[in-house]
Amino acid sequence: MELWYSEQHTPNVKLSVKVDRQLYAGRSAFQRIDVFESLEFGRFLTLDGYMMLTEKDEFIYHEMITHVPMAVHPRVRRVLVIGAGDGGVVRELTRYPEIEHIDMVEIDEQVVAVCREFLPQTACRLDDPRVDIHYQDGLKFIRKREDEYDLIIVDSTDPFGPGEGLFTKEFYGNCYKALTADGVMVNQHESPFYPEDLSAMQRAHKRIVESFHISRVYQAHIPTYPSGHWLFGFASKRYHPTGDLRAKEWNALGLKTGYYNTNLHKGAFYLPNYVEEALRDVE
Amino acid sequence: MPGQSQARAPIYEALRGFERMRVVPFDVPGHKRGRGNRELTDFLGENCLRHDVNSMRPLDNLCHPVSVIKEAEELAAEAFGAAHAFFIVNGTTSAVQAMILSVCKKGDKIILPRNVHRSVMGALILCGAVPVYLNPQVNAELGIPLGMRLDDVKEAIAAFPDAKAVLVNNPTYYGVCSALADITAFAHEHGMAVLADEAHGTHFYFGDGLPVSAMAAGADMAAVSMHKSGGSLTQSSFLLCGPSVNVGYARQVINLTQTTSASYLLLSSLDLSRRQLSLRGRALFAYVRDMAQYARGEINQIGDYYAFASELKNGNDVFDFDETKLSVNTIGVGLAGIEVYDLLRDEYDIQIEFGDLGNILAYLSVGDTHKNIERLIGALSEIRRRYRKDRGGMMRSEYISPAVELSPQTAFYADKESLPLLQSVGRVCAEFVMCYPPGIPILAPGERVTRDIIDYIRYAKEKGCSMTGPEDMDIERLNVIAE
Numbered sequence: 001m002e003l004w005y006s007e008q009h010t011p012n013v014k015l016s017v018k019v020d021r022q023l024y025a026g027r028s029a030f031q032r033i034d035v036f037e038s039l040e041f042g043r044f045l046t047l048d049g050y051m052m053l054t055e056k057d058e059f060i061y062h063e064m065i066t067h068v069p070m071a072v073h074p075r076v077r078r079v080l081v082i083g084a085g086d087g088g089v090v091r092e093l094t095r096y097p098e099i100e101h102i103d104m105v106e107i108d109e110q111v112v113a114v115c116r117e118f119l120p121q122t123a124c125r126l127d128d129p130r131v132d133i134h135y136q137d138g139l140k141f142i143r144k145r146e147d148e149y150d151l152i153i154v155d156s157t158d159p160f161g162p163g164e165g166l167f168t169k170e171f172y173g174n175c176y177k178a179l180t181a182d183g184v185m186v187n188q189h190e191s192p193f194y195p196e197d198l199s200a201m202q203r204a205h206k207r208i209v210e211s212f213h214i215s216r217v218y219q220a221h222i223p224t225y226p227s228g229h230w231l232f233g234f235a236s237k238r239y240h241p242t243g244d245l246r247a248k249e250w251n252a253l254g255l256k257t258g259y260y261n262t263n264l265h266k267g268a269f270y271l272p273n274y275v276e277e278a279l280r281d282v283e
Numbered sequence: 284m285p286g287q288s289q290a291r292a293p294i295y296e297a298l299r300g301f302e303r304m305r306v307v308p309f310d311v312p313g314h315k316r317g318r319g320n321r322e323l324t325d326f327l328g329e330n331c332l333r334h335d336v337n338s339m340r341p342l343d344n345l346c347h348p349v350s351v352i353k354e355a356e357e358l359a360a361e362a363f364g365a366a367h368a369f370f371i372v373n374g375t376t377s378a379v380q381a382m383i384l385s386v387c388k389k390g391d392k393i394i395l396p397r398n399v400h401r402s403v404m405g406a407l408i409l410c411g412a413v414p415v416y417l418n419p420q421v422n423a424e425l426g427i428p429l430g431m432r433l434d435d436v437k438e439a440i441a442a443f444p445d446a447k448a449v450l451v452n453n454p455t456y457y458g459v460c461s462a463l464a465d466i467t468a469f470a471h472e473h474g475m476a477v478l479a480d481e482a483h484g485t486h487f488y489f490g491d492g493l494p495v496s497a498m499a500a501g502a503d504m505a506a507v508s509m510h511k512s513g514g515s516l517t518q519s520s521f522l523l524c525g526p527s528v529n530v531g532y533a534r535q536v537i538n539l540t541q542t543t544s545a546s547y548l549l550l551s552s553l554d555l556s557r558r559q560l561s562l563r564g565r566a567l568f569a570y571v572r573d574m575a576q577y578a579r580g581e582i583n584q585i586g587d588y589y590a591f592a593s594e595l596k597n598g599n600d601v602f603d604f605d606e607t608k609l610s611v612n613t614i615g616v617g618l619a620g621i622e623v624y625d626l627l628r629d630e631y632d633i634q635i636e637f638g639d640l641g642n643i644l645a646y647l648s649v650g651d652t653h654k655n656i657e658r659l660i661g662a663l664s665e666i667r668r669r670y671r672k673d674r675g676g677m678m679r680s681e682y683i684s685p686a687v688e689l690s691p692q693t694a695f696y697a698d699k700e701s702l703p704l705l706q707s708v709g710r711v712c713a714e715f716v717m718c719y720p721p722g723i724p725i726l727a728p729g730e731r732v733t734r735d736i737i738d739y740i741r742y743a744k745e746k747g748c749s750m751t752g753p754e755d756m757d758i759e760r761l762n763v764i765a766e
Contacts, residue, residue, distance in 0.1 A: 165661070169631050
């Protein structure tokens with residue numbers, strides 16, 4: 001018997017992972033949720049059939065979306081995390097004692113419940129006393145916040161489906177408003193490689209550039225995402241992502257990481273020419 | 284017809300049956316089920332092209348319905364509580380015009396509010412009827428025209444006892460309703476027909492807690508835009524008739540201008556939409572109303588915006604209010620409605636129904652989701668944060684009472700000359716000037732041009748309103764009656 005999970009990365013390309021067994025299948029008010037166990041990637045979570053994370057490579061995504069802004073902003077006290085129902089971002093954030101409060105806004109309560117049960121590797125710190133989970137539309141939550149967060153991390157799904165509202169100009173504008181005067185926003189920024197992902201990536205960048213005057217993009221290598229080449233956005237009111245990197249201070253924290261380090265931090269902002277060009281086209 | 288089940292859809296069923304017969308087409312349309320136009324078929328889909336067929340015996344004929352269209356019309360009449368329903372495929376404009384042409388002839392008077400749709404003015408030009416305008420009251424704070432006051436209607440009926448009909452918007456574009464049942468009763472006592480423009484009122488027939496529908500209020504005819512809140516395809520519509528209407532004559536009037544090649548895409552969309560409304564309409568419109576209520580609550584919390592609704596009801600010129608409409612006054616933000624309308628589209632990729640000088644209207648329907656409502660609210664909050672201005676210098680859309688000098692038909696066909704806007708003051712206009720949307724006339728043929736009107740036109744143009752009507756597309760000049 002062979003059981004395979006396949007995701008179409010384009011109409012002509014797919015990634016398949018051999019499945020040992022399915023741990024969960026369910027449908028929430030927003031999407032279909034599945035958890036599989038595989039030999040190669042360990043457990044993995046899919047939403048509406050799209051790969052969200054695997055136990056084997058989630059550290060890359062979660063480290064890069066968290067430690068990059070944390071190594072730049074000198075005093076992060078209040079953090080807002082949007083999406084991220086798997087708990088991976090919260091797990092990384094809770095490693096910083098300086099953080100006083102984390103609001104996590106996830107639209108789908110069932111995703112969190114499923115991850116708590118089947119993916120303790122990422123969901124393990126959701127009960128940290130500093131964490132408040134709000135089951136709400138992110139766009140709605142942020143509309144009423146002003147001058148409140150030092151850091152906003154937007155860990156959204158793709159811009160088709162429940163995450164659509166998190167790729168809009170009104171959302172990024174509302175994030176700007178919710179940030180303090182030296183706040184930073186980091187977001188999942190799609191991939192530059194396949195044409196459809198590329199145009200989603202460009203649309204997101206265009207809208208962020210319109211809201212923040214410092215807006216840079218950085219990259220990481222995530223094997224189970226389409227093309228494996230993934231981008232993150234760093235938007236900021238004051239700090240420059242590499243110019244204001246506090247490498248010495250961050251290294252002094254002694255955090256053990258699998259992917260991130262402060263040299264890679266600088267390197268991640270050096271992008272391939274075709275990506276630079278695609279970004280320039282919409283700036 | 285009692286006993287016929289609203290779960291049926293005779294035109295749709297006939298099309299499905301016809302498809303299975305695999306009839307070889309040696310008739311129009313020439314694309315022959317799409318095979319003759321591959322690009323169009325790829326774009327619109329094979330199913331669509333396959334059902335774009337001609338009238339024929341198994342599918343009936345809209346000009347003279349005897350089988351499936353007749354049955355579908357009977358089901359629609361039953362669903363809407365009408366004595367008869369006509370399927371209309373030339374837009375609600377065609378339904379409105381058929382309604383007026385059925386009751387008015389050249390020189391007949393018709394009592395109507397000024398804030399009628401341009402299709403009504405078109406009907407007056409076609410049949411030569413003479414308008415008796417009722418001054419609509421204006422809500423000064425919001426700058427929106429309201430409904431007709433019952434006392435004003437009574438006065439007009441007393442002053443013009445020879446008028447043939449009263450026309451009522453049910454509701455206006457903004458969702459305001461007049462006391463339709465009382466107006467109807469009074470007009471009937473005086474031998475006048477009551478015609479309802481229900482372009483924005485389809486859902487009144489299927490809602491709890493919504494304003495009364497024209498048929499329930501006893502009106503004689505109603506033009507109902509099924510393609511707006513009813514969910515059918517653009518351009519499809521119903522003309523509903525009460526028991527007093529001569530259906531055969533009304534059909535003759537419709538056939539004067541309606542196509543003889545009625546689209547079965549439009550007809551089947553009417554049939555299926557009527558079925559959906561009959562079976563599930565109440566639940567669907569309750570959902571829409573709840574969504575609109577939620578959006579109003581949130582928008583009013585943003586500050587400076589005013590999303591208005593039932594609190595405007597005063598038992599008179601706002602006799603009732605359609606709570607499915609999401610109208611928002613933008614004056615407090617220091618922006619004209621049309622400016623917010625443009626910002627929503629250009630900056631936030633959100634298209635709303637219209638913006639006028641002081642308000643915007645977002646059209647909500649059964650196709651909307653909470654996710655998109657949040658986008659709209661989020662964008663409005665951003666527009667306030669980023670573009671908010673001092674409210675000084677804002678002009679409200681004031682009602683400018685028209686001075687009717689000639690019947691619209693006489694003026695439209697008279698000898699005319701073209702003058703620059705400013706020089707046209709004092710002359711009699713020979714054409715329409717409309718702010719679109721909502722498509723309500725600022726000037727109609729036969730009306731005297733005043734300085735106030737010209738100022739209004741120039742201000743609306745400057746704010747970015749789309750002005751239509753005149754021969755000169757840039758509206759630098761106006762056609763006036765030659766002296």
